[in-house]
Amino acid sequence: PVTFVRPTPPPSAARAVPPAAVAVPAAPAFPMPVIAPVAVPTHLPAVDPRALAIPRDWYVVRTGPASSSPGARAAAPSADGIHDLRSVDVAVEGEPGNPAPAYPEALRAARVEGWVDVQFVVDTAGRAEPGSIRVLSATHPLFADAVREALRRSRYRPAVAGGRRVRQLVEQRFEFALR
Secondary structure: OOOOOOOOOOHHHHOOOOHHHOOOOOOOOOOOOOOOOOOOOOOOOOOOHHHOOOOOOOEEOOOOOOOOOOOOOOOOOOOOOEEOHHHOOEOOEEOOOOOOOOOOHHHHHOOOOEEEEEEEEEOOOOOEOHHHOEEEEEOOHHHHHHHHHHHHHOOEEOEEEOOEEEEEEEEEEEEEOOO
16 A cells, blocks of 8 residues: 655754745736726717728639730730720729628528639629629539629629720639628
8 A cells, every 4th residue: 555644844944934924926817807998989970881892801803914014915805895804904893882792691600701703794884794694613602692692783894995895804702701
């Protein structure tokens, strides 16, 4: 059998400073206390819905290669009159206030994030042509559905080539992130 014995302190240790006289610094309080404001606002400022834009964390626009040399020759439009980024003077640009894709509630509840790469043609009136919307890749079909619906309601400034509005092929990435 094993027996545990508490050693007795040597006589010189008995004359040491008593424990009550030893000052031990207090540990800092973590997390630090939060002091609430004394005056709490009771009203919200007025918001102009026309000034709201799509938050940048909803999507990232990916554009094609641009010509780096000033004297480079522009590419010609395709046989069906659809231009790409290289063959326009002014590229398609989204209008402020375009609707952001709705985050699918089932994916939000499951805390699923993802993205959709989509390709579509913006016509001379500044609308995405419904028959041209093509999902190149998506992390979930519900994200792709949300992007298709948002594109149907979106407006764009049409591309310009040679001083007139033209149809342009656009590639865009929409990212869905929980914040």
